[in-house]
Amino acid sequence: MSTAPRTAVRTVVGMSGGVDSSVAALRLRDEDEPIAGLFMQNWDDDGSGDCRAEDDRRDAVAVSGRLGIPIHFRDFSGEYWKGVFEHFLAEYAAGRTPNPDVLCNREIKFKHFLDAARALGAEFIATGHYARVEARDGRHLLLRAVDRSKDQSYFLHQLGQAQLSATKFPLGRLLKRDVRQMALDAGLPTAAKKDSTGICFIGERDFREFLGRYLPAREGEMRTPDGQVIGRHPGVFYFTLGQREGLNIGGVRGFEAAPWYVVGKDVGENVLYVDQGSDSPWLHSQALWSEAAHWIAGSPPAKRFECTAQTRYRQADEACEVDVRDDGTLSVRFARAQRAVTPGQSLVLYDGDVCLGGAVIAATDAPLEERLKARAA
Structure with missing residues (x-):
């Protein structure tokens, strides 16, 4: 790595406090790219004790210190509520199953974060997403990551030319196991940190309890597709097609002892439809x-x-x-x-x-x- 003095920041790295964004910053630093980190707070602590934002913030600061790069902080929780969470609630209320990660990328990480980076004088942003960007024939293409098991292009499909032309994905050609090893070799405090899973603002807490704070649900009937009532549900909002867990259907007279799956929802009538078999034709x-x-x-x-x-x-x-x-x-x-x-x-x-x-x-x-x-x- 060169020891030449650094110039003004050209790329701002979204530092989430995880191993992927840590290694994204590491790789850019080692390429002598003039960088800074930026930690985004997208969710206000709701008093449940389940929000890990402060832990993630500390990890982001520790990594930035280890790498010798400055770090900035921005609170996008208001923008997240309006641009992502209100839509999330409206979709569940309508009986649909939204994907907040897609909206978060479009509305927060590649909109407000990009604006914040430009306000700091940067030309580019970088994130720890597993994806690639390539310029061909005057267009910027979004490509799958080399590590197909970690590819995140699915969540990035709402990006356009303006965002992709200003974005770097330093992990796009790496395997996850190699990312972990790079973090370990560099002594980064996030090297062994567990990857976050599930919906970001829910974390490890119970999904039904969380959603019930915002969408009071009504109990209703669980029926087979032919209309036979076989149980009751705590609220149609809590279920999605193909779901097996949480139905609490015991032995039902006249039916085999086989697992039940959600096959449909009628929000207007407050009915959850279920059938047996993961390959149900319904x-x-x-x-x-x-x-x-x-x-x-x-x-x-x-x-x-x-x-x-x-x-x-x-x-x-x-x-x-x-x-x-x-x-x-x-x-x-x-x-x-x-x-x-x-x-x-x-x-x-x-x-x-x-x-x-x-x-x-x-x-x-x-x-x-x-x-x-x-x-x-």
């Missing part, structure tokens, strides 16, 4: 319709095209045909039936390793969903 769909799509290149590759898609994180690629409708929404048909495609989640489209963009899933042709739509018409 869980499968072959087509979906989306809200207006976002295209990383600024426009779709064609009005109709074939590609692969993911309807959930870490899903294997699924072949599909995409029709872009006049209002920007998508009609998508898969080559084979898909399990538990969930309204509110993200459809993300790929051409090989290139992420094309994506959209929020609005509806599917799953049999129970079609029946409920016809009943409401």
